[in-house]
Amino acid sequence: MLESKVLVIKIGSNVLTQSNGLPDLDRMQHLVNQIQGLISAGKKVVLVSSGAVAFGRQALPLPEKLNPVFKKQIWASTGQIRLINQYQQLFEILNQPIAQILVTKEDFRDRKHYLNMKNCIEVLLQQGILPILNENDTVTITELMFTDNDELASLTAAMINADTLMLLTNVDGIFTGNPAEPGSELVEKVVFQMPEVSNYISATKSSFGRGGMLTKYTMAKKSADLGIQVIIANGKRDGVLDQFTTKTLRCTWFEPQKVKNAPKKWLAHGAQYYKGEVTISEGAKNSLTSAVIRSLLPVGITKIAGEFSKGDILLICDELGKKIGLGRAEYSSKSALERLGLKNQKALIHYDYLYLFDHE
């Protein structure tokens, strides 16, 4: 494990709930004390906490036959108040101010929202305030949803340039089989190019979780590829964060790769967030993928689809439809269409804002 200065800690619903579904306030207090310990030691911490639906469900029984989407909206909107109030009470005793930030996937797609959110979190951290994030569950239904808060935590870690992402769940990490079965062993370290790990993971989820271990793995892998060390650990374990500090924690650790620059980190997560699609010629493709760093010029673009504005994410494809990478638009789709195929025009995507997928 590496030293950490800026951490995103994600706490799963099941960590904050007992097996009977009631909020586990002792566990919450224990984690709050340890988070405070990290902050006192000079670390910057952003907390991503699930639990709104679990806290709401317990406090407010609803008719069995009520539409599940409505149920989720009611439990999330009522439970979030309970969840954040509980954090407020626990942190207040320690003199630690907190802030609540509720976000949607849309906020990561739109460059302006993204920067507003990033600036807000940074200024909160500068002022010694702990940001507590959760998904704004009342407005995010079906395709607007994050897969789960592991995705939100991973996006947040990339956004704020965190060096560490810690995903706290109800098992010690990724096991070689069902963690409940004897014979399953903990995978202590995941290094680059270790595809077999995903094969161990079954679709089982904890009773109150949403995404399961597979999203945790996918998000952890993505973050590690961006240069962030990732730890999947057991939030139910006493002293979990203290053991992280003393490097004695039993967990799955993802080795970070070489650090990428901030705009590229934003783009690397953009696969689902692009607003337009550009098709490029074979020549442009060879130029972009060569060892020399190049921007994407209109002369190499053969087709533009979708409506986008300056700052939006674009998907780049070759003429066979193969996805090559992502980039940030320097101007709108209207201007881009006017310059399509023309020489001596300003680049549509500057190389600082170009992220190419790894192709074998």
Ligand SMILES: Nc1ncnc2c1ncn2[C@@H]1O[C@H](COP(=O)(O)OP(=O)(O)O)[C@@H](O)[C@H]1O
């Ligand atoms: N190979 C595996 N190793 C560890 N956990 C696994 C594995 N396969 C499935 N799981 C399940 O994933 C669960 C954690 O995911 P999830 O329920 O989404 O947690 P959270 O609510 O913390 O996000 C574990 O409780 C475990 O049952």
Ligand SMILES: N[C@@H](CCC(=O)OP(=O)(O)O)C(=O)O
């Ligand atoms: N936003 C939801 C959490 C959804 C979610 O991702 O849960 P989990 O898989 O337990 O991290 C809530 O607060 O209930």
